[in-house]
Each structure stands twice: as C-alpha cells, then as structure tokens.
Amino acid sequence: MPQSGEMMDWLRHMKVGQSIEKVNTGKLEVSLLASKNGTEIIHHTLHEGGSWGLTPQDGWNELESVFVISGCLAYTSGDRQGIVSPGDTISTEPVKDHVIFTALEDTTFLYICSNAVFHFYSEITQKFQQLAVDIEQKDGYTADHCERIRRNSLLIGQRMNLSSYQLHCLNFGSFFHDIGKIDVPDTILLKPATLTHEEFDIMKRHPEFGKKILCSTGLPHLHDASTIVEQHHERFNGSGYPNHLKGDAIEVGAAIVAVIDSFDAMTSKRPYKRAKPEAWAIDEIISGRGSLYHPDVVDAFLASVDDITKS
Structure with missing residues (x-):
C-alpha cells in the first residue's frame, strides 16, 4: 500500500477496470473495488452537473466516508454548504442530515462504508436507469429534456438556499417529472397537432400517473420526490392542474420545476410547434411572475439565467 504522500497519485492511476462489479448510468459510474467483513470501498465517477447524495435512515449507525480523488464537488448538508476538492474527506457516523453533492466538473471519489451496501445500491441505481429508459422510449425528446430540467432546477434550488432534503427531493422529482407520460396513449402524446379538449384532459393526468409510478417503486428516494x-x-394563481393549488400550497420544488419546465418547453422544438427564442421565453416567464409562477422562483431564475442552458 502506498504511503500517505503517494496516495493521491496512486488513486488517480488506479485501474478501475479491475473492480469486482460496475454500474453505469451515464452521469454516474460506480465500481465496487473491495469488500471484506462488511466494509466496502466503492469508486465513483460523477460527470459534470451530475448529483449524488447520502440519506439518513432509521436504525442505520454505520460509518460513511467520501474521499475526493479528482475534480470538485459542491455539497449541501442541512443548512451547511461547501466544496470538497482532491484530497478532502467528508465522514459521518451515522448520516444525520441529507447530503447532496453536485459535480462542478467531472469528478472521481471513493465512498467507503462500514456495511455492505453495493448490491442494494446497484439495484436502486438500475431501477432509476430503467425508469429513464422507459421515458426515452415513450417520448423521444424527453430524456434530454428531463436531464436539463434536473440540472437547471438544482441551480435554482441552490440559489434559493433550499435545505439538503429539499434538494434531494428536487434532484429526483425534477428528473422524473414527466414519468407519468408512460401511461398516456401514444396517439395523444405524439400527436403532431393541437390536442382536443378530451385528449388534453387525459394529458393533464400525467402528474397523477407519475406520482403513482414513483410511489409504486417502493424506493424512499422516489416516494419523497x-x-x-x-x-x-x-x-401560483390556482390555474394549474391537477388540484388547482395556489401560492405556498405548492411545494417549492414543484414551483421551481414549473418555471424551468415551462422555459424548456417554450425553447424546445415539438411535433406541433417550433422552438421560441430564449429571450422571448424569458419575457414570458417574467410576465407570469406572481400569477403563473412563484415570484421568488422567477427572481432566482432571472439571477441564474446565464447558467441555464439547453446544452
């Protein structure tokens, strides 16, 4: 084993291909490097803009540690925020607050846990991946759309200083916001023309369908979202659907997705319309401030608009 002064170089050049098992979901690549007596060392590659987190659980009293090898992670834990760079370690025993990490650039890190978690962890990750594939197969534009909504929603949530638990919910809720479209007939979802009133009534049920799908997975992360x-x-004014909620009765994460989703929809090409210029869409968001959209969310959107892209 290398001495401490050589540790960083050794980790940077470690051959991850020799890992025991791997999981790859696009934004996140995970490899189990070693496992003995319940302790596991798991190598992660989190690509720029991707997010990963630690979640408290009842009855869980294990040591969990994150060691950054390369790149840079921003984190929120409770009401605390910070950045971890190569050589930095965050450890907790046990996790008491949700911790969410966002990669500011392509980042590699080790996650060490005193209990065997990889198989459960990989099972959950694969379920997330399958849901994403289901969306993509159902509606060709949606996979990229969902990733943009996730990335840009988190930008707004971080600017609004949401708690780590709120960001945890926002991370999953924003990405899977359109999962309910899986249960919308293709004749409606892919129709290259304006929907009839009856068809739109069915389309408007996709948020309800989505909630049922996430809750049916049995995964706490998705239930929370x-x-x-x-x-x-x-x-914001109660004109939305499905429950015509108003003002602060709407969860802040949902209010954020409402703005980001609307902006992305206006600036995306659809089967029935051309994409609008971003400047035009920004004006539309401003015009809906305090009526369609939560004013605080709009203000955070405008303050972040230079970082909000469709790439």
Missing part, C-alpha cells in the same frame, strides 16, 4: 411530480403543473 413524488409530490414534486404531482404538482409540477400547478400554478
């Missing part, structure tokens, strides 16, 4: 999915088409 299901309210955002259910409410992302609610509007």
Whole structure:
C-alpha cells in the first residue's frame, strides 16, 4: 500500500477496470473495488452537473466516508454548504442530515462504508436507469429534456438556499417529472397537432400517473420526490392542474420545476410547434411572475439565467 504522500497519485492511476462489479448510468459510474467483513470501498465517477447524495435512515449507525480523488464537488448538508476538492474527506457516523453533492466538473471519489451496501445500491441505481429508459422510449425528446430540467432546477434550488432534503427531493422529482407520460396513449402524446379538449384532459393526468409510478417503486428516494411530480403543473394563481393549488400550497420544488419546465418547453422544438427564442421565453416567464409562477422562483431564475442552458 502506498504511503500517505503517494496516495493521491496512486488513486488517480488506479485501474478501475479491475473492480469486482460496475454500474453505469451515464452521469454516474460506480465500481465496487473491495469488500471484506462488511466494509466496502466503492469508486465513483460523477460527470459534470451530475448529483449524488447520502440519506439518513432509521436504525442505520454505520460509518460513511467520501474521499475526493479528482475534480470538485459542491455539497449541501442541512443548512451547511461547501466544496470538497482532491484530497478532502467528508465522514459521518451515522448520516444525520441529507447530503447532496453536485459535480462542478467531472469528478472521481471513493465512498467507503462500514456495511455492505453495493448490491442494494446497484439495484436502486438500475431501477432509476430503467425508469429513464422507459421515458426515452415513450417520448423521444424527453430524456434530454428531463436531464436539463434536473440540472437547471438544482441551480435554482441552490440559489434559493433550499435545505439538503429539499434538494434531494428536487434532484429526483425534477428528473422524473414527466414519468407519468408512460401511461398516456401514444396517439395523444405524439400527436403532431393541437390536442382536443378530451385528449388534453387525459394529458393533464400525467402528474397523477407519475406520482403513482414513483410511489409504486417502493424506493424512499422516489416516494419523497413524488409530490414534486404531482404538482409540477400547478400554478401560483390556482390555474394549474391537477388540484388547482395556489401560492405556498405548492411545494417549492414543484414551483421551481414549473418555471424551468415551462422555459424548456417554450425553447424546445415539438411535433406541433417550433422552438421560441430564449429571450422571448424569458419575457414570458417574467410576465407570469406572481400569477403563473412563484415570484421568488422567477427572481432566482432571472439571477441564474446565464447558467441555464439547453446544452
């Protein structure tokens, strides 16, 4: 084993291909490097803009540690924020607050846990991946759309200083906000023309469908995010759907997705319309401040607009 002064160089050049098992979801690549007596060392590659987190659980009293090898991670834990760079370590025993990490650039890190978690961890990751594939197969534009909504929603949530638990919910709720479209007939979802009133009534049920799908997975992460999915088409003045909620009755994460989703929809090409210029879409968001959209969310959107892209 290398001495401490050689540790960073050794880790940077470590052959991850020799790992025991791997999981790759696009934004996140995970490899189990070693496992003995319940302790596991798991190598992660989190690509720029991707997010990863630690979640408290009842009855869990294990040591969990994150050691950054390369790149840079921003983190929020409770009401604390910071940045971890190569050589930095964050450890907790046990996790008491949600911790969410966002890669500011392509980042590699080790996650060490005193209990065997990889198989459960990989099972959850694969379920997330399958849901993403289901969306993409159902509606060709949606996979890239969902990743943009996730990335840009987190930008707004961080600017608004949401708690780590709120960011945890926002991370999943924003990405899976359109999962309910899986249960919308293709004749409606892919129709290259304006929907009839009857068809639109069916389309408007996709937030309800989405909540049921996430809750049916049995995964706490997705159950926590299901309210955002259910409410992302609610509007500040009560004109949205499915429950015509108003003002602060709408969860802040859902209010964020409402703005980001609307902006992305306006600036994306659809089968029935051309993409609008971003400047035009920004003016539309401003015009809806305090009526369609939560004013605080709009203000955070405008303050972040230079970082909000469709790439």
